[in-house]
Amino acid sequence: MNAMTKTKGTQVLPLNTILAGDCIEQMNSLPAESVDLIFADPPYNLQLRGDLHRPDNSRVDAVDDHWDQFASFQVYDDFTRAWLKAAHRLLKPNGAIWVIGSYHNIFRVGASLQDAGYWILNDVVWRKSNPMPNFRGKRFTNAHETMIWASKSEGAKYTFNYEALKALNEGIQMRSDWVLPICNGGERLKDANGDKAHPTQKPMSLLHRVLVGSTNPGDVVLDPFFGTGTTGAVAKMLGRDWIGIEREESYREVATRRIADVRAFDRSALEVTRAKRAEPRVPFGQLVERGMLSPGETLVSPTGKIARVRADGTLVGDGVKGSIHQVGAHLEGAPSCNGWTYWQFRKDGKTVPIDVLRQQIRAEMADRA
Numbered sequence: 367m368n369a370m371t372k373t374k375g376t377q378v379l380p381l382n383t384i385l386a387g388d389c390i391e392q393m394n395s396l397p398a399e400s401v402d403l404i405f406a407d408p409p410y411n412l413q414l415r416g417d418l419h420r421p422d423n424s425r426v427d428a429v430d431d432h433w434d435q436f437a438s439f440q441v442y443d444d445f446t447r448a449w450l451k452a453a454h455r456l457l458k459p460n461g462a463i464w465v466i467g468s469y470h471n472i473f474r475v476g477a478s479l480q481d482a483g484y485w486i487l488n489d490v491v492w493r494k495s496n497p498m499p500n501f502r503g504k505r506f507t508n509a510h511e512t513m514i515w516a517s518k519s520e521g522a523k524y525t526f527n528y529e530a531l532k533a534l535n536e537g538i539q540m541r542s543d544w545v546l547p548i549c550n551g552g553e554r555l556k557d558a559n560g561d562k563a564h565p566t567q568k569p570m571s572l573l574h575r576v577l578v579g580s581t582n583p584g585d586v587v588l589d590p591f592f593g594t595g596t597t598g599a600v601a602k603m604l605g606r607d608w609i610g611i612e613r614e615e616s617y618r619e620v621a622t623r624r625i626a627d628v629r630a631f632d633r634s635a636l637e638v639t640r641a642k643r644a645e646p647r648v649p650f651g652q653l654v655e656r657g658m659l660s661p662g663e664t665l666v667s668p669t670g671k672i673a674r675v676r677a678d679g680t681l682v683g684d685g686v687k688g689s690i691h692q693v694g695a696h697l698e699g700a701p702s703c704n705g706w707t708y709w710q711f712r713k714d715g716k717t718v719p720i721d722v723l724r725q726q727i728r729a730e731m732a733d734r735a
């Protein structure tokens with residue numbers, strides 16, 4: 367099997383490809399339960415009435431494209447419900463979806479998501495650090511968009527790389543308001559006339575956070591409204607497989623060229639910080655079995671307490687026998703104790719936490735995987 371296809375039953379999943387045509391028809395042609403994540407940036411149905419001008423009378427390059435126009439809210443809702451249904455069928459049971467929108471459509475999309483069986487996990491506000499001003503001065507500057515993140519169903523075991531997101535945020539828990547600039551400068555794709563190649567190109571930083579936070583390398587990410595292929599470009603960089611669907615040929619061409627120029631990061635750079643509980647369990651006894659610690663060896667605590675290692679992977683200290691956690695808790699008179707960080711052994715005249723030995727075993731396990 368090569369990187370371009372993955373089979374599911376008798377059906378083939380066309381990986382790292384842009385499919386031409388209507389997203390509902392295309393999604394219905396793909397195998398059910400085959401995709402880990404969907405990122406969707408659908409038409410917003412902006413309902414623009416007439417041209418928008420700046421105070422100097424120059425025309426604002428607003429989104430007035432035919433693909434963003436719907437005859438009524440009812441028509442928009444019918445379209446939304448149809449593509450959300452097709453997307454739901456495609457997702458693996460533990461898959462998830464992100465949908466981005468503005469005040470024009472996001473409330474309608476939210477209700478449709480819930481009606482279609484998805485389970486909303488968060489709404490994330492993308493606060494634009496450099497929004498377009500409100501030219502008429504009649505409303506607030508529209509400085510954010512909203513993303514809804516939802517699992518396929520209530521209780522699904524969706525991917526959330528909590529520790530990786532925290533690491534991205536300099537060790538502070540990632541909040542649901544993200545301050546990121548809109549897409550401009552060198553990242554903004556231009557056509558042959560130097561005009562924007564697409565009116566609503568999303569910034570790569572947004573997709574970077576979404577994909578690092580809610581997918582793993584090797585996952586399949588589908589974007590049914592591919593546009594310039596921002597999702598595909600970031601997925602490729604991050605070692606995720608992607609599938610794009612786009613109706614307009616000119617956008618497909620832009621996206622194809624763009625993604626061809628993207629270089630995937632080195633595999634080792636794609637490893638992200640994992641939650642402790644997601645790391646493989648290593649029993650303390652394994653350190654003894656493997657001769658990293660010997661029966662009879664003394665362990666010390668930062669407070670100077672002492673225990674001896676026994677052949678069965680238990681400790682004895684102050685006449686009490688038990689696990690590294692139980693003996694540590696007893697010696698400290700505490701209700702609980704993390705023995706891995708509490709106990710230290712002596713090596714070359716220094717004391718080293720026994721957790722270092724556990725990490726060594728985990729690193730070997732990861733190399734073998």
Ligand SMILES: C[S@@+](CC[C@H](N)C(=O)[O-])C[C@H]1O[C@@H](n2cnc3c(N)ncnc32)[C@H](O)[C@@H]1O
Nearest residue numbers: 388389407433566567568591593594596612613
């Ligand atoms: C909001 S834009 C997506 C922009 C994209 N996220 C980017 O960064 O370039 C929506 C895209 O969906 C496409 N589109 C609209 N309706 C569609 C449909 N029914 N099937 C496939 N593509 C569609 C439009 O042509 C447009 O490029």
